[in-house]
Amino acid sequence: MDIQIENLTKSYGPQKAVNNINFDVKTGEVLGFLGPNGAGKSTTMKMITGYIGIEKGDIRIGGKSLTDPESNFKQHIGYLPENNPLYLDMPIIDYLEFCAALQGVEKTKIDDRIKEMIGLCGLNREKHKKIGELSKGYRQRVGLAQAMIHDPEILVLDEPTTGLDPNQIIEIRKLIRDLGKEKTVILSTHILPEVEATCDRILIINRGNIVANGTPETLRKQAQGNEVLKLRIEDGDVETILKSLNALDTVQEADLVHREENLFEVQSVAQQSSKRNIFNLCVEKKWVLTELTPLETKLEDIFRNLTVN
Amino acid sequence: MHTIWTIAKRELATFFDSLIAYIILALFLGFSGFFTWLYGNDIFLVGQANLRVFFNIASWSLFFFIPAITMKMLAEERKTGTLELLLTKSVSDREVILGKFLGSILLICIALTATLPYVITVANIGNLDNGGTICGYLGLLLLSIAYTAIGIFASSITTNQIVAFMTALLIGLFFQIIFGVLAQNFTGSLGQFFDTLDLQSHFESISRGVLDSKDLVYFLSITVLGLYLGEWSLSKRHIS
Numbered sequence: 299m300d301i302q303i304e305n306l307t308k309s310y311g312p313q314k315a316v317n318n319i320n321f322d323v324k325t326g327e328v329l330g331f332l333g334p335n336g337a338g339k340s341t342t343m344k345m346i347t348g349y350i351g352i353e354k355g356d357i358r359i360g361g362k363s364l365t366d367p368e369s370n371f372k373q374h375i376g377y378l379p380e381n382n383p384l385y386l387d388m389p390i391i392d393y394l395e396f397c398a399a400l401q402g403v404e405k406t407k408i409d410d411r412i413k414e415m416i417g418l419c420g421l422n423r424e425k426h427k428k429i430g431e432l433s434k435g436y437r438q439r440v441g442l443a444q445a446m447i448h449d450p451e452i453l454v455l456d457e458p459t460t461g462l463d464p465n466q467i468i469e470i471r472k473l474i475r476d477l478g479k480e481k482t483v484i485l486s487t488h489i490l491p492e493v494e495a496t497c498d499r500i501l502i503i504n505r506g507n508i509v510a511n512g513t514p515e516t517l518r519k520q521a522q523g524n525e526v527l528k529l530r531i532e533d534g535d536v537e538t539i540l541k542s543l544n545a546l547d548t549v550q551e552a553d554l555v556h557r558e559e560n561l562f563e564v565q566s567v568a569q570q571s572s573k574r575n576i577f578n579l580c581v582e583k584k585w586v587l588t589e590l591t592p593l594e595t596k597l598e599d600i601f602r603n604l605t606v607n
Numbered sequence: 608m609h610t611i612w613t614i615a616k617r618e619l620a621t622f623f624d625s626l627i628a629y630i631i632l633a634l635f636l637g638f639s640g641f642f643t644w645l646y647g648n649d650i651f652l653v654g655q656a657n658l659r660v661f662f663n664i665a666s667w668s669l670f671f672f673i674p675a676i677t678m679k680m681l682a683e684e685r686k687t688g689t690l691e692l693l694l695t696k697s698v699s700d701r702e703v704i705l706g707k708f709l710g711s712i713l714l715i716c717i718a719l720t721a722t723l724p725y726v727i728t729v730a731n732i733g734n735l736d737n738g739g740t741i742c743g744y745l746g747l748l749l750l751s752i753a754y755t756a757i758g759i760f761a762s763s764i765t766t767n768q769i770v771a772f773m774t775a776l777l778i779g780l781f782f783q784i785i786f787g788v789l790a791q792n793f794t795g796s797l798g799q800f801f802d803t804l805d806l807q808s809h810f811e812s813i814s815r816g817v818l819d820s821k822d823l824v825y826f827l828s829i830t831v832l833g834l835y836l837g838e839w840s841l842s843k844r845h846i847s
Contacts, residue, residue, distance in 0.1 A: 351845030372697040383688030400696040
């Protein structure tokens with residue numbers, strides 16, 4: 299099921315939490331919702347899941363507007379809210395049964411679904427405990443299990459991996475990736491490696507506005523511009539090397555970074571790569587090329603550039 | 608309807624899991640039993656084979672205990688954030704309110720059923736007025752749904768259970784005592800107005816065995832108004 303968000307706006311008092319944003323999410327896509335604290339991620343998610351009303355604009359799920367009283371959109375959405383609220387005094391199985399019943403899972407199928415979820419989320423060892431007795435990581439799994447209990451076509455996960463240990467994080471990310479093949483997944487996070495590991499597309503939001511939208515690669519390309527290479531060339535005079543590098547026609551600028559270690563940084567002309575030319579130059583002059591590393595703009599840098607100020 | 612029942616069942620299960628139900632049942636039975644059988648204007652002092660004494664005491668116990676039952680219903684869910692989880696399932700605000708309402712009413716019904724031995728005892732002592740007894744229980748039930756609706760509304764406006772309890776008690780106090788006192792102190796149409804609002808007089812007329820549609824309408828209007836306000840207070844999240 300696709301989600302279309304059109305001119306969505308929501309303000310709390312004079313402050314605009316979400317300001318006229320537009321985006322689509324398609325089936326089989328994992329969308330990473332990225333932004334600093336208070337950027338409007340959770341507010342947007344709350345509107346998609348129908349917890350808070352839409353002030354202006356529209357959200358359409360499977361072509362139907364949420365404001366249409368006939369659309370029972372909540373049945374198609376599985377939602378893991380921020381901070382993962384749960385009924386701590388309920389046993390896990392009772393809780394999952396309650397959620398399944400509310401989401402309209404057929405009575406005869408409830409038991410099977412619960413078993414499946416317990417297996418999928420790795421809750422088997424703890425299944426007879428009360429939720430309040432579980433550690434944070436297991437509670438997070440219960441939160442995921444309740445979101446998926448009715449096999450929804452859309453999953454909205456607000457910071458799904460907080461509180462998990464590194465092994466669990468990897469498992470949950472894999473789970474999200476697998477789910478994302480058939481379902482529509484929106485997940486919010488401020489852990490950047492998580493986005494790269496799980497998401498097909500990134501949406502960066504800052505102060506209620508979308509500041510970037512694209513795959514991790516396209517964002518990186520946009521932010522990076524020209525190719526930057528880190529080089530170490532030995533067996534030659536530093537000044538000569540620098541001069542020769544600057545003389546190459548694909549090189550825009552070559553700098554000496556570290557004299558003793560013969561480290562250089564080379565920026566190429568737009569849309570061109572200097573790797574081959576540098577290699578050929580070294581072969582020709584009998585210099586030894588001991589290091590050639592392309593410097594990638596990290597997602598962190600993109601994020602900082604777009605959201606700081 | 609199915610959703611309302613699911614929510615009500617969960618509420619009831621939570622009551623019994625967390626001991627609240629047992630404490631409330633024990634206190635309700637202890638309190639009403641003590642004043643019915645052992646102390647003050649008890650059944651032996653009155654010397655009549657009816658349960659008028661019990662109905663009077665029970666109405667006061669319910670007045671105190673219902674806010675204790677309803678106080679956590681929405682306040683706690685709001686505080687822990689589970690309200691968000693609940694309302695993003697495929698349920699409407701109204702179903703949540705009605706489910707919680709039904710859950711507490713069921714607990715109260717269990718408490719009232721547990722007083723049936725009183726009826727059997729009195730029936731063995733003398734000639735019990737069956738119609739009057741049934742009306743008395745009906746009166747208690749009507750009073751309970753009104754106070755439960757008030758309690759749920761009070762719980763919906765705050766995240767603090769104590770505030771919810773106090774608010775419910777305060778609103779209840781008006782119906783239980785204050786309107787009655789005002790009715791005695793004013794004459795004419797104003798006095799009549801307060802008399803209409805006084806819950807005790809409506810309750811007494813039912814528990815005396817007089818079934819008047821006026822009283823039914825009175826209790827049902829408080830209930831509907833309380834539940835409606837509760838729903839309205841939940842829906843306020845959409846506009847803030």
